[in-house]
Amino acid sequence: MASLGLACAALLAFLSRKLKVKEDPKVAKIEAALPGANCGACGFPGCHEYASAVARGEASPTLCKAGGEKLTKTLSEILGIKIGKQDKEFAIVHCGADRTKRKKKAIYAGVESCIASHNTFGGEVLCEYGCLGMGDCAIICPFGAIKMVEGLPVVDRNKCTACGKCVLVCPRNLITIEKINAPDFIYVACNNRDKGPETRTVCSVGCIACGVCQKLTNGVFYVEGALARVKFDKLNEIRNPKEVVGKCPTKCISYKQGEL
Numbered sequence: 001m002a003s004l005g006l007a008c009a010a011l012l013a014f015l016s017r018k019l020k021v022k023e024d025p026k027v028a029k030i031e032a033a034l035p036g037a038n039c040g041a042c043g044f045p046g047c048h049e050y051a052s053a054v055a056r057g058e059a060s061p062t063l064c065k066a067g068g069e070k071l072t073k074t075l076s077e078i079l080g081i082k083i084g085k086q087d088k089e090f091a092i093v094h095c096g097a098d099r100t101k102r103k104k105k106a107i108y109a110g111v112e113s114c115i116a117s118h119n120t121f122g123g124e125v126l127c128e129y130g131c132l133g134m135g136d137c138a139i140i141c142p143f144g145a146i147k148m149v150e151g152l153p154v155v156d157r158n159k160c161t162a163c164g165k166c167v168l169v170c171p172r173n174l175i176t177i178e179k180i181n182a183p184d185f186i187y188v189a190c191n192n193r194d195k196g197p198e199t200r201t202v203c204s205v206g207c208i209a210c211g212v213c214q215k216l217t218n219g220v221f222y223v224e225g226a227l228a229r230v231k232f233d234k235l236n237e238i239r240n241p242k243e244v245v246g247k248c249p250t251k252c253i254s255y256k257q258g259e260l
Contacts, residue, residue, distance in 0.1 A: 015042065026055040026078060034064060034075045039142055041065040041163035062086055064159035066143065087181045087225050089162035091155050095131040096189030096205045096252055099151035101257055118171035125203040129192040131174055137166035181236035186244065190252040193227045207252045217243050
């Protein structure tokens with residue numbers, strides 16, 4: 001038995017050397033530079049698979065959300081290529097009704113989870129589009145980029161890597177990942193697609209699709225499906241953000257300065 005064991009070990013050692021596939025040394029360098037989060041936001045199962053694809057030229061070195069622009073620069077140096085400045089991507093919460101503004105239709109007393117609440121007759125919030133406030137998005141975020149403030153998720157854009165986990169976990173589809181190319185940031189903090197009078201009955205800060213923002217921004221804001229939206233790729237064309245916010249009758253438009 002001992003002889004058989006030694007023979008098998010010798011055979012395996014010989015085959016491992018004979019059949020060994022040499023890996024591009026760039027793969028190890030790229031993988032070492034990656035954050036090692038294995039979050040899957042790049043579209044690959046893990047960092048090693050992504051590193052291998054980048055080394056083979058089958059994947060862009062800009063796909064790692066966790067590493068950001070600094071990592072992209074490092075990978076471009078390893079690959080010996082030049083990459084231009086990338087637009088910032090981060091999560092946006094399309095709801096502005098915190099617990100002090102929410103109207104309730106009932107009292108939910110079940111598991112502290114947005115998904116559980118949503119699946120229990122739609123939860124306690126009267127607005128069927130509004131945030132349920134139990135923080136599933138904050139819990140699932142692997143980078144600590146979301147915190148709950150008065151029952152409403154607030155995204156730290158310096159920490160957010162746009163991995164998309166919060167998007168997938170939100171049962172109300174309130175969170176989107178957007179690419180922003182402007183230093184200041186303005187958006188509609190509402191996702192209610194009902195007509196104005198109906199929206200007013202369920203939320204005091206809901207969009208009523210009045211069109212004021214559209215007129216003030218020459219179409220950068222636009223109304224579609226009874227809800228105002230914004231063209232994020234044209235944010236730098238808005239010259240009067242404070243006026244847009246100030247004239248919104250329900251104050252559902254949020255403006256952040258110097259966020260990028």
